[in-house]
Amino acid sequence: LLNAKSETGMVSGILLKANNRSEHKGAIMEVVTIKNIKELGDSQKEEILRMAYRYSQDLVNRPISTTHPMFGVVRAWMLTDIQLQLDPAISLMINSELVIAVNAASTIIGFMTLTRANDSETACGINYICVDSAHRNQGIMTAMISSLKHRFTDIALSCFPTLVEAYEKIGFVMCEAQGAQVAMRIGGSYNMNVIDPNFLNRQSAVSQEAQRLISELGGDRAVAINDEYDAETKRISQEVAYFVEQRKNPLSI
Numbered sequence: 001l002l003n004a005k006s007e008t009g010m011v012s013g014i015l016l017k018a019n020n021r022s023e024h025k026g027a028i029m030e031v032v033t034i035k036n037i038k039e040l041g042d043s044q045k046e047e048i049l050r051m052a053y054r055y056s057q058d059l060v061n062r063p064i065s066t067t068h069p070m071f072g073v074v075r076a077w078m079l080t081d082i083q084l085q086l087d088p089a090i091s092l093m094i095n096s097e098l099v100i101a102v103n104a105a106s107t108i109i110g111f112m113t114l115t116r117a118n119d120s121e122t123a124c125g126i127n128y129i130c131v132d133s134a135h136r137n138q139g140i141m142t143a144m145i146s147s148l149k150h151r152f153t154d155i156a157l158s159c160f161p162t163l164v165e166a167y168e169k170i171g172f173v174m175c176e177a178q179g180a181q182v183a184m185r186i187g188g189s190y191n192m193n194v195i196d197p198n199f200l201n202r203q204s205a206v207s208q209e210a211q212r213l214i215s216e217l218g219g220d221r222a223v224a225i226n227d228e229y230d231a232e233t234k235r236i237s238q239e240v241a242y243f244v245e246q247r248k249n250p251l252s253i
Contacts (some may be wrong), residue, residue: 009246020047029109029140031147034098045086047108048100052082055130062180062236063160069213070229076209077200082128082204084195085113094193097124099144101131109135112144121152125192141168154187161243174248177241180233 036042052059056075059064059082062070085096094115101110110131117123131140148155159167160182164174172184200206214222 015161028134029104029138030102031143032100032102034145036088037096037098038088039084039099044100044108045083048086048098049079049083050113051108051130051132052128055133059130064234068229068234069217069225073206076205079126080203080205081195082113084200085115085127090195096179097149098139100145101135101140103135107162110140110144112187113193114148115194117154117192120127120154120188121187122152123190124148124156125190125193126153126155126157129157132227136178143169154185154190156185156189156192157182160181161240164247170250174244177237177244179234180240182240182244189225236241 011096024131033038053075056063056071056078060074060078062074064074070142083089084097085094090096096113096115098121099112100108103109111127112129113127114124115127117125126145129141129144145155155172157167157172160179162183163184164184168174171186173186175183175185175189177183210222213225217225
């Protein structure tokens with residue numbers, strides 16, 4: 001179930017004991033840290049997963065068009081990963097937590113999943129972060145990340161190259177290419193538990209999307225599409241590595 005990786009690196013009732021309350025463009029917003037996923041209600045979990053579904057293209061691990069034949073599989077993989085991180089038993093195994101931003105009506109307008117490091121009490125890795133489009137550019141992402149800083153001196157995440165400057169503005173340093181994303185970090189590098197990709201691939205939602213692809217295209221064509229996707233990912237990863245190298249050493253390329 002678990003893999004360790006080196007990181008270079010989302011209410012109501014009792015959960016409204018917020019660790020931060022502020023006003024963003026006239027709207028009251030609270031940032032709530034949920035360390036024990038058991039406290040997360042089913043309706044709140046569904047709200048988070050609906051948001052993740054709406055903004056799938058922002059949350060998958062490489063750029064992909066919604067018309068791409070592999071999009072359904074990639075989206076199912078991402079949603080399953082988030083769903084498992086919100087499972088109380090698995091959360092205990094991987095040391096995951098949740099941060100949510102809620103408005104005055106207790107509607108979730110942003111979420112962030114994170115994993116505490118295995119080898120440091122002051123380090124964590126951000127796995128997913130998402131803000132509803134109607135509330136973007138209002139400092140909500142920054143507020144969620146800032147809510148971690150009183151506990152963690154070392155914070156890691158990875159993002160698409162287009163977001164590097166946004167994270168640099170709030171203190172992250174670009175480190176290296178990490179597949180099709182860029183590793184960003186405040187502080188040092190530590191080890192985090194992640195859900196094994198092979199375990200994710202065996203989950204029903206992912207398997208069903210893969211089977212749907214085979215049913216629609218036929219086995220041979222589905223395999224070819226998967227191979228094309230892998231080749232695209234390799235190309236994108238090479239472009240990200242070039243982006244990082246050029247940005248670090250603009251005169252060397």
